[in-house]
Amino acid sequence: MITGFLKISLCTSIGARLEDRLYEHLEWIAPPRLQAHELLVEEMIRAGLEVGSTTPYGTALMRCGETQKQLGETERKFVQSSNIDFLTPLRSFTEGEYRTIQSSYQMRMNRCNQILQKAVSLKQSLYKFIGDANRLTDKLLELCNKPVDGNSTTLSIKQLKRLVEETTFSQILIPLQSVLIPTRPSTGGTNGKHDAFLGHSAYLDGFEDVVEILASLQKPK
Structure with a gap:
């Protein structure tokens, strides 16, 4: 319209x-x-x-x-x-x-997969990065959904810690606001060498052995 x-x-x-x-x-x-x-x-x-x-x-x-x-x-x-x-x-x-x-969740998921597959076809090295990111996501969701008893205040996350500390694990960028603000070129026209993100990027390096469980009804970690 x-x-x-x-x-x-x-x-x-x-x-x-x-x-x-x-x-x-x-x-x-x-x-x-x-x-x-x-x-x-x-x-x-x-x-x-x-x-x-x-x-x-x-x-x-x-x-x-x-x-x-x-x-x-x-x-x-x-x-x-x-x-x-x-x-x-x-x-x-x-x-x-x-x-x-x-659209529905299934259609959005299919579209997301299409975008990722196209990215991999353009740059093969993204295949491992996407796989590592999916593994990290699965482990984080598993941690969030893991049941705990009412008296626990900490929870072990050794599997998640070992995953990130693998020597071949991809660098996962931490989305800090300071590194997500693009800058425009100082000169007009096309500039193929311009780096729009000049901030110092921070990557996920590791986790502590245990995670704290907050004392609330939903027990967030």
Whole structure:
């Protein structure tokens, strides 16, 4: 719905929108056509030449026509850039990722797996990293769900400790706010060597032998 409202705002001609929609549906390239402001430009310049380009009125018509032409070109560029830089990404999000967010748990899980598989296909070393991250997650969930008696104040986590201390275990970044704030390049344009995250990254190094159990109803650890 929001993309439709934005399209109406950026392309106000109903006939033009219907024609573009038809060509888009048929996957055809729409033929070039003169917009309303372009027709106005032609008529103003033609009228100026008929009156006389050296007369005051003719000169005014031709100057207004040239100004209108510049305004029309600016409008065309704005509509094109709005479609490329805003409407198309927004449509992609609303028709893709947004539906996934609103979908069932199973569909979200399948989409997550697809994203991870694509990442692994682009960089094979991520396969082990994702596997280690899943193992860590499973151990943390196991720890959280492990039942304890009412008098216990600590719990052993030797298995979790051994997992993280493996020599081949991947580096797991701790998501501190200080290292998650990106910085923009100091110069404009494309900069492939720019590091957006300049903070000192902190990685998971290990766990203590025991974890404390808080004295509340749910016994959080």
